[in-house]
Amino acid sequence: MARSRYLRAVHQGPVGGSGGLDPDAPEALLECLAGVSERIGRPAVLVAMDDLSAIAVARIAPRLGERFRIPHQPDGLPARVADKAELSRLCARWDIPHPETVIPASGAEAAEAAWGLGLPTVAKWSRPWLLPAGSGLRSTTLVHSAAEARRLYERSEEAGCRLLLQRFLPAGPDTDWFFHGAFTRGGHPLLAGSGRKELSWPVRTGLTAVGRWLPDPAVEEAGLRIAERLGYQGSWTWTSAGTSGGASGWWTSTRARGRSSGCSRTRRGWTSYRRCTWI
Numbered sequence: 001m002a003r004s005r006y007l008r009a010v011h012q013g014p015v016g017g018s019g020g021l022d023p024d025a026p027e028a029l030l031e032c033l034a035g036v037s038e039r040i041g042r043p044a045v046l047v048a049m050d051d052l053s054a055i056a057v058a059r060i061a062p063r064l065g066e067r068f069r070i071p072h073q074p075d076g077l078p079a080r081v082a083d084k085a086e087l088s089r090l091c092a093r094w095d096i097p098h099p100e101t102v103i104p105a106s107g108a109e110a111a112e113a114a115w116g117l118g119l120p121t122v123a124k125w126s127r128p129w130l131l132p133a134g135s136g137l138r139s140t141t142l143v144h145s146a147a148e149a150r151r152l153y154e155r156s157e158e159a160g161c162r163l164l165l166q167r168f169l170p171a172g173p174d175t176d177w178f179f180h181g182a183f184t185r186g187g188h189p190l191l192a193g194s195g196r197k198e199l200s201w202p203v204r205t206g207l208t209a210v211g212r213w214l215p216d217p218a219v220e221e222a223g224l225r226i227a228e229r230l231g232y233q234g235s236w237t238w239t240s241a242g243t244s245g246g247a248s249g250w251w252t253s254t255r256a257r258g259r260s261s262g263c264s265r266t267r268r269g270w271t272s273y274r275r276c277t278w279i
Contacts, residue, residue, distance in 0.1 A: 009039075011032075011035075011036045011039065012032075013032060014028040014029050014031070014032040015028065021052045021053060021056045022056070023052070023055045023056045023059050023079070026056055026059050026060045029056050029057075029060060030060045030063060030064070033046070033060075033064060033067065033068070034067065037064075037067035037068065043066070043067060043068060043069055044067075044068055044069070045068065045069045045070075046064070046068040046069065046070050047235075048078075051078070051082035051128075051129060052082075052129040054078040054082065055078045055079045055082060055129075057070065057078075058073055058076075058077070058078045058079070061073075071233040071234035072185065072233055073232070073233060073234070074230070074231050077230060077231075077232065080230075081230065082127070082129075083126050083127055083161075084124050084125075084126045084127075084128075084164055085103055085126035085162050085164055086126070088101040088103075088164065088166075090226070090229075090230075091226075094225065094226060094229050096222050096225065096226055097222065097240075099122070099166040099167045099169065100117060100166065100167040101164055101165070101166045101167075102116070102117065102164070102165045102166075103126075103162055103163070103164055103165075104149075104153055104163060104165065106153070107150040107151075107153045107154050108150070109153075110146075110149040110150050110152065110153035110163065110165065111146035111147065111149050111150040112146070113149065113165045114143055114145070114146045114148075114149035114165060115146050117165055117166070117167045117168075118167060118168065119143070119144055119145065119146075120142045120143060120144045120168050121142075121143050121149070121165050121166065121167065121168050122140060122141075122142060122143070122165070122166045122167070122168050123140070123141045123142075123143045123149060123152050123163060123164070123165055123166075124139065124140050124141075124163070124164045124165075124166065125137065125139055125159050125161050125162070125163060125164075126161045126162040126163070126164055127160070127161035127162075128140075128161075130159065130160040130161050131159055131160070131161075132158065132159075132160070135155075135158060135159075137155065137158070137159055142168065143165070149165060174196070176196065176197040176200075176239070176240075177194060177195070177196050177197070177216060177219050177239070177240045178194065178195050178196070178197060178208065178211065178237065178238065178239045178240070179192070179193070179194050179195075179219050179220060179222075179223030179236075179237070179238040179239075179240070180192070180193060180195070180235070180236065180237055180238075181193070181223060181224070181227060181235070181236045181238075182234070182235045182236070183227050183232050183233055183234065183235075183236060184233060185231075185233050186228070186231055186233070187227040187228035187229070187230060187231050187232050187233070188228070189224060189227070192220060192223065192224060193213055193215070193220065194213075194214060194215060194216040194219040194220045194223070195211050195212055195213040195214055196211065196212050196214050197210075197211050197239075198210040198211060198212055219240060222238075222240075223236070223238045226238070
């Protein structure tokens with residue numbers, strides 16, 4: 001993003017732990033964005049680029065209404081869809097294909113679930129932005145034994161969130177799909193489509209480096225359905241793993257973001273654009 005020809009300026013982000021993005025204490029972010037707004041000189045579109053940013057911006061959105069254009073969201077929506085445990089529950093409730101998931105309540109249950117799901121199995125922390133720096137805990141871990149699952153669960157208090165165990169889905173050349181859409185109030189689509197990830201960075205685990213738009217009715221139907229059920233407004237990214245056609249599709253994660261163009265947060269700070277369309 002820093003090399004984009006559309007980039008006009010980089011604005012220093014808030015200081016403090018987690019880049020100053022503490023949803024429970026958003027004063028630093030509010031002060032930072034007020035300063036960015038003053039420098040831009042007119043209302044800009046604010047785009048949250050990750051889960052923590054989306055949650056933090058949602059908490060202060062009513063106080064930014066005259067400075068930035070931010071899609072209205074139902075109360076607490078970014079935090080709900082960013083929480084992997086809550087997302088799994090919503091998928092099950094609305095019959096959205098997703099990996100078989102167990103949320104253990106003890107170390108013994110974690111060990112039993114690992115055996116039941118099959119080894120290796122995938123372990124995820126429900127709110128990875130809460131993981132303490134330097135703890136060695138990772139958002140997602142491939143667990144190879146029941147004992148490893150038990151040990152990981154025993155660090156739940158340190159992690160500050162729940163542990164999920166999900167059935168492992170082997171990677172393949174035709175198994176990593178995504179859905180992008182832009183929605184008006186009430187989850188009504190303006191533009192939506194599916195595609196397949198060809199390359200990612202970091203390899204196999206990172207963001208899409210090369211993707212291809214490919215129609216897939218099952219992927220598109222599921223993405224449209226959950227956006228409508230949530231009443232989501234703005235741009236939406238949904239990733240999945242499974243075969244084309246949805247025969248064995250397993251939804252893995254979603255990301256709620258702001259609308260296209262304007263001002264967004266990167267590792268270097270907040271960036272503003274002359275013009276940009278991003279869905």
